[in-house]
Amino acid sequence: MTEPADASPGSAPPAGSPPGLDLDRLAGWLAVHRPELADGPLRATLVTGGKSNLTYLLRCGAREVVLRRPPLGHVLATAHDMAREHRVISALASTAVPVPEALLLCADPAVIGAPFYLMQRVPGEVLRSRAQTDPLTDAQRRDLAWAMMDTLAALHTVDPAGVGLADFGRPEGYLGRQVRRWAGQLDRSRSRELPGVDELRDALAASVPDGVNAGRIVHGDFRLDNLLTTVDPVSVRAVLDWEMATLGDPLADLGLLLTYWDVLGDSDLAEGNPVADGLGPRAGFPTGRELIDRYAGRSDVDVGPLHWHLALGCFKLAVICEGIHYRHTLGQTLGGGFDRIGDMVPPLVAHGLRAIGEN
Numbered sequence: 001m002t003e004p005a006d007a008s009p010g011s012a013p014p015a016g017s018p019p020g021l022d023l024d025r026l027a028g029w030l031a032v033h034r035p036e037l038a039d040g041p042l043r044a045t046l047v048t049g050g051k052s053n054l055t056y057l058l059r060c061g062a063r064e065v066v067l068r069r070p071p072l073g074h075v076l077a078t079a080h081d082m083a084r085e086h087r088v089i090s091a092l093a094s095t096a097v098p099v100p101e102a103l104l105l106c107a108d109p110a111v112i113g114a115p116f117y118l119m120q121r122v123p124g125e126v127l128r129s130r131a132q133t134d135p136l137t138d139a140q141r142r143d144l145a146w147a148m149m150d151t152l153a154a155l156h157t158v159d160p161a162g163v164g165l166a167d168f169g170r171p172e173g174y175l176g177r178q179v180r181r182w183a184g185q186l187d188r189s190r191s192r193e194l195p196g197v198d199e200l201r202d203a204l205a206a207s208v209p210d211g212v213n214a215g216r217i218v219h220g221d222f223r224l225d226n227l228l229t230t231v232d233p234v235s236v237r238a239v240l241d242w243e244m245a246t247l248g249d250p251l252a253d254l255g256l257l258l259t260y261w262d263v264l265g266d267s268d269l270a271e272g273n274p275v276a277d278g279l280g281p282r283a284g285f286p287t288g289r290e291l292i293d294r295y296a297g298r299s300d301v302d303v304g305p306l307h308w309h310l311a312l313g314c315f316k317l318a319v320i321c322e323g324i325h326y327r328h329t330l331g332q333t334l335g336g337g338f339d340r341i342g343d344m345v346p347p348l349v350a351h352g353l354r355a356i357g358e359n
Contacts, residue, residue, distance in 0.1 A: 040060060084242070085245070089119065124238065127144070127229060145290070147236045153295050155239070160215070186318075200311065217247060251309040255308075256313035261285075
């Protein structure tokens with residue numbers, strides 16, 4: 001994917017605009033397409049914490065909405081598709097899966113430098129750190145974990161055809177394509193030696209399971225800090241970050257969640273790490289095994305042996321982290337916490353090799 005010239009970090013937005021968002025051109029576009037959002041001055045702030053697509057809180061006069069656009073600079077093909085995000089949250093609005101209301105999609109990169117969409121702002125908190133989760137009671141942490149797994153089970157029980165998503169992906173061969181896709185994205189993000197990563201890729205490609213659960217809606221990056229939650233009472237208010245959603249094998253979601261939860265969240269990598277802090281048993285949450293049991297009790301998905309899917313989760317997360325590390329070395333990341341992302345890649349590869357060996 002080729003970024004428009006004005007999407008590069010070197011182009012300066014107008015005064016008062018955050019990086020990656022030209023408020024003057026956005027205001028002109030909204031005046032034509034959604035005038036009710038352009039009846040006052042626009043103000044925007046970058047919502048920090050996300051490590052991929054950029055999220056802004058947009059104040060349109062007295063109203064607040066959320067704008068999503070791809071990251072700046074080095075962008076991998078199909079990984080930051082705004083139209084897919086907009087389509088899937090629109091489709092899920094009528095289901096038990098909590099999602100923000102989709103308001104508007106703009107596929108024209110000429111407006112702000114990249115496609116974007118607007119969605120409703122949902123009240124709630126994104127829990128990312130021990131500073132946020134340590135004050136919770138044991139019961140609140142347990143109930144949050146159960147609410148997270150119940151939400152994932154609800155997603156995987158949605159009939160894609162029933163919500164207009166029958167053509168949202170190609171379920172047959174999904175797992176094999178996942179291996180090839182992430183292998184290709186790794187090659188486009190290589191900037192250093194990564195011992196074992198090619199061995200893990202080859203082992204996954206040589207042992208792709210049948211995918212008996214294929215054909216479900218898959219989020220692609222389901223984890224606690226991609227949820228808007230409340231703790232009094234405990235609830236999941238919205239599932240966020242649908243950029244990698246498709247139709248595929250739901251065990252891919254479960255395997256990646258366990259990668260975050262047990263591989264990163266229960267290791268020394270968790271402390272202070274922007275994508276692992278506040279997660280897993282080390283932070284006082286239930287174990288990965290308990291998460292699986294909760295999910296299995298509320299879903300008709302055959303969880304079976306998860307070793308291969310855990311190995312895929314380790315490989316996928318390693319590639320994602322390497323891509324973020326690469327963008328960080330090029331100065332193309334916004335916000336803090338990126339300097340440690342690259343440190344996560346080698347242990348993820350090592351754990352993936354152990355998991356594929358068990359498989």
